[in-house]
Amino acid sequence: MIQQTDITRISVPTDTVATTEQTNVYLIDGDESLLLDPAARHPEVDAAVEDHDPDHITATHSHPDHIRGLTAYAFETDATVWAPVGYENRFAQSTGVYPARTFRESHRVGPMTAIETPGHASDHTAFEVDLADGRSAIFTGDLVVDEGSVVVGGPDADMAAYLDSLRRVRERDPDVLYPGHGPVIDDPIDAIDRLVDHREAREQAVLDALAANAEEVDEIVDRAYEKDLSGVYDLARKTVVAHIRKLDAEGRVRWDPETEQATLVGGQ
C-alpha cells in the first residue's frame, strides 16, 4: 500500500538574509511524520505539530534562520532529532539539542531520503520524498530558490560544491521542489538551470575583470557587478571570493588569501 504523503508548508517570519524575510517550515507526513527546518516558534507551526505529532525532526542545515524553533519543538514532542554525521557538535551548538541519530548520503530519515548538498553550508542536506501521486519531491533548503539567488560565500561555503550539488539534484529529475524560502517550485529543471546560468555569468564576469588586470578583490567586485551594491557589498565580496577560490582550485586563477589578490593563470 502506498501511504499518502502529505506536505504542509508554513512560511514564518525569521531574521534571514533571504529577501522573503520568511523561512518555510515543513511537516511531512507519510508512513512516519517529520518536522523539517523549525525556523521559529510560531502559532501555525504549533498547530501543525499538534496535528501531525512528528516522529522526527531535522534541518537542511544549521543556520539560525532554519533552526531557531528546534529546541522548543524537540522538547514538546517525542520526536527523534537527526543531524548529518560529523556535524553533531555544530548542530548541538546551533540548536541547543544534541542529535539522537545521524544520517549520511542516501540514508532514510523518517519519510525522506538524505541527499548531501554542500555549498551554501558544508552541512547542507536536501531530502527526497515520493508523493502519493507518483511525483517525486525534493526539499532543497538554501540550495534552490525560485527568485534571486542564495548566499554562497564565507569560510563554510564552497562554490564548486554548490554547483555540483545543483547538478546532483537536477539529475534526479524531481517533479517539485520545496525550498527553504519562497514559493514551491513546479519547474525544478528551469529553476536549477537559472541558478547555474547565474553563477556561470558571475564567474565569467570575475574572469573578465581579471583579464582586464583587476587584481585586488574590491576592484574585481566593482567590475564583476554592474549594479549599486550599497547594503549588499559584503555579500557580493564574499561571493566573488568564493568564485575565485573555485577558479584557484581548478588551476585557472592564482589566489593569495593573505594579500587578497588574484591573477589569471597562463594569461587566459
Ligand SMILES: [Zn+2]
Ligand atoms: Zn542558510
